[in-house]
Amino acid sequence: MQYFVTGASGLIGKRLVKKLLEHKGSSVYFLMRKESQSKIDGLLNYWNTDKERVIPVFGDLLAPNLGLSKEDIKSLSKKIDHFFHLAAVYDLKADAEEQIAVNVDGTRNTVSLANTMDLKCFHHVSSIAVAGMFEGIFREDMFEEAENLDHPYFASKHESEKIVRKEYKGNLRIYRPGMVVGDSKTGEMDKIDGPYYFFKLIQRIRQLLPPWMPTIGIEGGRINIVPVDYVVDSMDYIAHIPKLNTNCFHLTDPEPMRVGDVLNTFARAAHAPTMSLRINAALLGIIPKSIKKGLMSLAPVRRVRDAIMTDLGLPDDMLQFISYPTRFDNRDTANALKGSGISCPQLDTYADKLWDYWERNLDPDLAIDHTLKGQVSGKVVLVTGGSSGIGLAVAHKLAEAGAVTIVCSRDKEKLEEAKKDVNSRGFDIVTYVADVADMADCDRLVKTLIENHGRVDILINNAGRSIRRAIESSYDRFHDFERTMQLNYFGALRLTMGLLPKMVQQKRGQVINISSIGVLTNAPRFSAYVASKSALDAWTRCAASEFVDVGIKFTTINMPLVRTPMIAPTKLYKNVPALSPEEAAALVTEAIVYKPVRIATRLGVFGEVLHALVPKIAQIVMNTSFRMFPDSDAAAAKKDGDKKPSQMTTEQIALQELLRGIHF
Secondary structure, eight states, X not given: OEEEEESTTXXXXXXXXXXXXXXXXXXXXXXXXXXXXXXXXXXXXHHTOOTTTEEEEEOOTTSGGGGOOHHHHHHXXXXXXXXXXXXXXXXXXXXXXXXXXXXXXXXXXXXXXXXXXXXXXXXXXXXXXXXXXXXXEEOTTOOTTOBOOOSHHHHHHHHHHHHHHHHOOSOEEEEEEOEEESOTTTOOOSSOOGGGGGHHHHHHHHHHSOTTOOEEEEEOXXXXXXXXXXXXXXXXXXXXXXXXXXXXXXXXXXXXXXXXXXXXXXXXXXXXXXXXXXXXXXXXXXXXXXHHHHHHTSHHHHHHHHHHHHHHTOOTTGGGGTTOOEEEOOHHHHHHHTTTTOOOOOGGGTHHHHHHHIIIIIOGGGGSOOSHHHHHTTOEEEEETTTSHHHHHHHHHHXXXXXXXXXXXXXXXXXXXXXXXXXXXXXXXXXXXXOTTSHHHHHHHHHHHHHHHSOOSEEEEOOOOOOOOOGGGOTTOHHHHHHHHIIIIIIHHHHHHHHHHHHHHHTOEEEEEEEETHHHHTOTTOHHHHHHHXXXXXXXXXXXXXXXXXXXEEEEEEEOOBOSTTTTTOGGGGGSOOBOHHHHHHHHHHHHHHOOSEEEOHHHHHHHHHHHHOHHHHHHHHHHHHHHSOOOXXXXXXXXXXXXXXXXXXXXXHHHHHTTTOOO
C-alpha cells in the first residue's frame, strides 16, 4: 500500500504514519514545507525507518495543488492508494484568519490535488466541531443540521468538511474525532489544549489545599474526550475495510463525562482536592445575553476577566464551552470496529498518565528558569537583619547564586563576622551598618544604596523583633508595642517606600516580607509581634494591588517558628519543633523563584480558615495553648517573684508536636 499524508508531523499524523508503516510493503509520502527540512531526521527516528519507506514531498498547504509541480503530481498520481488529510489548526487560541487559511483554503487545495490522483480512497480528518453547539444528539449521517457555528474554529472545520463532501469526486471517508488528548498508555501529548487548560488551576489548588479538603467547583455539559492512540487505531482499521455502507465515523467516547466529573478525575490523578459541591454553569443561562454583553462592555470587568484568564492560561472563549450541549452517536463506528478489539478507554483508566506527562513535559512553568541563579544572577538584593539567623542563611544562598548581595544590620561586629563567614566559602557580600527602626537611618541607607548600586531589584524585609509576653503582663509595658511596631512595620515600610520609585521606573522588582504564622493563627502572648506583622501584611496587600500592573511583585512569607537568636531567650523553645535557618532560607528562595503572593504552611492556612469559619472554636484552641504554656522567664519572674516555670508536661509536648511551627 502507498499512502500520502498531510499533517504528518502533528499529534495524530505522526502516530498514523507509524501505524501505516506496520502494513507489509507499505510506504508513506508526506507533505512538508522546505523550511521544515530540519525536522525530517527527527521524524524518521520517531518512525524508526528511512527515506526509502517514508518520502518527504516538499510543498505548501496554502498553495494550489499544495505547491507540487506537474512532474511531482504526475509521478504520484498513480502511486498513491490512500490519501489522508490531517493538516489543520486544532487550537482554540488561534486567530480566525489562520484557522480559515489552513482549515478551509488548505482543505480546498488538498481536495484539488486528490482529484488528480487515481485513489482507492480519500480520508479526511474532520472534528466533532463541525456540529457547532448543536442542541441534542448529533449522528454520523448529520452535517447540515449543525447549529451555532459562530466560533471561527467551529465554522472553519464545518466549511472544510463541506468542501470535501461537495468537491471530492471519488471514494471518501470522514473521521470526526472527539477532543483528542495524549496517549492512553504513555500520556504523550504535544501541546496544551482542551482539558489541559485546566491543569494549571488544578495544580495551584493542590499546592494550596490538602487532597482531603472539599472544594466548590463547576458543572456543565458532557465533554467527549478520546486518547490519540484510540483515534489512530480506529482510523487505520476503518481505512482498510474494503466495503462500507457509510463514510462518516465519530471517533468518540460513547459514554462521555460531564465537565465536573472530568475535572474531578484529573484532580484525583493529580492528588488534588476534588469538587464536592458543583454549581451548574447552565444557571448562568438565565441571565439575559444583553446583560452579559453590557457587563463585558465595562472596561473594569473586561480587565479583571482577561487578567484571570491570562493568569490561568485559559483561552478567552474557553468558558463558553463549559455548557457544551452536544452528544455524539457513534453506532457506525462501533459497527465498523466490531471484532477489532479497538474501543475507547474510560478516562479514569489513563488520566494519571496524562497528568504525569503534562507535569513532566508540558507544564508552562517548566520553561521558567527555576534556579535561584537564573533569577538573581547580577541583580541587586538587599537583606535586612542579615548578620545572623534567617537573613544570614539567605545571604549565603544569594551570594552563591551570583547576586549582588547586600546585608544590613545595626551590629557592626556581627556584620563583619557574617562577611567573613561568606568569604570563607569563596563568595562575597556587601555590608552596611543601619538601624531599620530609625527612620533617619532608613533614609540614609536608601540614599547610599541608590548612589552605590543604582537600584535594589529585590528587597527582603527580614529584620524583626519578637516579644513573648501575655497582655496581662504588659499593662505597664506599652513601649513593647511601640518598639515592635517601629521595627517590624514602620522600618520595613520606610525602606520599601524609599526603594519603590526605582522599581517603578524599571517596571520590575520584588518585595519579600518575612511575616509570621502567628498572623494566621493569632497566637496568644504575641499580640505586639503579631499586630506589627499583621499591619505589614495588610499594607503589602494594598500595595500589591496598586503595583500589579507595573511589574512589581510582593510576597509575604508567614514563617513558622525558626530556631534563630531571636527565640533563644525563651527557654521553652529549646525543645519545640522549629525550622532551621537554612530551611527558612529555602522558603525565601522559593519566594524569589516563583514569586507567589504568599507562602504559608498548611497548618497556618488551616488556622486562618478556622478563624474565618469557626472563630469561637479557634479561640478555644488558642486559649487552651495559652493556659497550657507558661509565660517567658522574665514575665513569670515579675509576676510570681522568683518562681520559675516547671518542666514541660507530656500534654505540652504532645500539643507542640500537633501544632508544629506555631508560636506558644
